[in-house]
Amino acid sequence: MSIRVLVVDDHRLVRTGVTAELAAAEDVEVVGEAADVESAVAAVARLSPDVVLLDVHLPLAEGDSPAAGAGSGGAEVLARCLGAGGEERPVRFLALSVSDAADDVIAVIRRGARGYVTKTISGPDLAAAVRRVAEGDAVFSPRLAGFVLDAFGAMSGEVAVADDELDRLSAREREVMRLIARGRSYKEVARELFISVKTVETHVSSVLRKLQLSSRHELTRWAAARRLL
Structure with missing residues (x-):
C-alpha cells in the first residue's frame, strides 16, 4: 500500500513542488494539500493520512488564538491534531521548513512531530524521510538531531x-x-x-x-x- 501524505504549506508553489517531487516515489501518494491551520486540521480528520508534511511557520488566521504553548501555526496544527487517526492508523507529522533554528526544531518536536527536515532536502531524500516516519522512526538531518539530543538531554x-x-x-x-x-x-x-x-x-x-x-x-x-x- 502507498504511504498517504498530506502536504501543509501556505505557499502554493511549495506545495506543488513537494507534490511533484514525491510523485516520483511509487510507494508515496499525496492525497491532499492544505494552506492554513483550519484547513490542515480539517484535512487530517477527513483524510487520515499516514504522514503530514507540515510547514513549521504556517501562519495563524487573523483572530485565532493558539492553544496553550503552541506558538506558531505549525505547532498549533500539532496541538489540535494530537492523537488524530486512532491507534490502528496513527497520523505522524514530519516538519518541513526553511528554518534550521534550534528553537523551531525543539518547539515542534515537543508538540509531537516525528521529525524535522529543511526545504533544501532533495526529492529522493524527502521520500525516504516520509517512509521512515511512516514506519515510526524519528528523522532529522545530523545538525538538527544534535539540537534535539542537547535539548532533551538537558531536560533529563x-x-x-x-x-x-x-x-x-x-x-x-x-x-x-x-x-x-x-x-x-x-x-x-x-x-x-x-x-x-x-x-x-x-x-x-x-x-x-x-x-x-x-x-x-x-x-x-x-x-x-x-x-x-
Whole structure:
C-alpha cells in the first residue's frame, strides 16, 4: 500500500513542488494539500493520512488564538491534531521548513512531530524521510538531531544515568542506540562511528536483546520515553 501524505504549506508553489517531487516515489501518494491551520486540521480528520508534511511557520488566521504553548501555526496544527487517526492508523507529522533554528526544531518536536527536515532536502531524500516516519522512526538531518539530543538531554539531567535498563548497555551500544533511535540507517551509523555495517548490526541486535525489544520502532519509543533522542 502507498504511504498517504498530506502536504501543509501556505505557499502554493511549495506545495506543488513537494507534490511533484514525491510523485516520483511509487510507494508515496499525496492525497491532499492544505494552506492554513483550519484547513490542515480539517484535512487530517477527513483524510487520515499516514504522514503530514507540515510547514513549521504556517501562519495563524487573523483572530485565532493558539492553544496553550503552541506558538506558531505549525505547532498549533500539532496541538489540535494530537492523537488524530486512532491507534490502528496513527497520523505522524514530519516538519518541513526553511528554518534550521534550534528553537523551531525543539518547539515542534515537543508538540509531537516525528521529525524535522529543511526545504533544501532533495526529492529522493524527502521520500525516504516520509517512509521512515511512516514506519515510526524519528528523522532529522545530523545538525538538527544534535539540537534535539542537547535539548532533551538537558531536560533529563542525570535521570538516564540511573536507569537500570540503560545501564545494561555498553558505551558503544548507547551510541549506536541513540543514532538508530533518531532514525539513522545502519550505513549512516557506521559512517559516523567509523565502524562496519556488520558491527552496527551486531550492536543493534545486542541492544534489542538486552532491552527486550523487538524492533527499531519499539527502540525509538523506548528512547523517547527516556528523553534520549
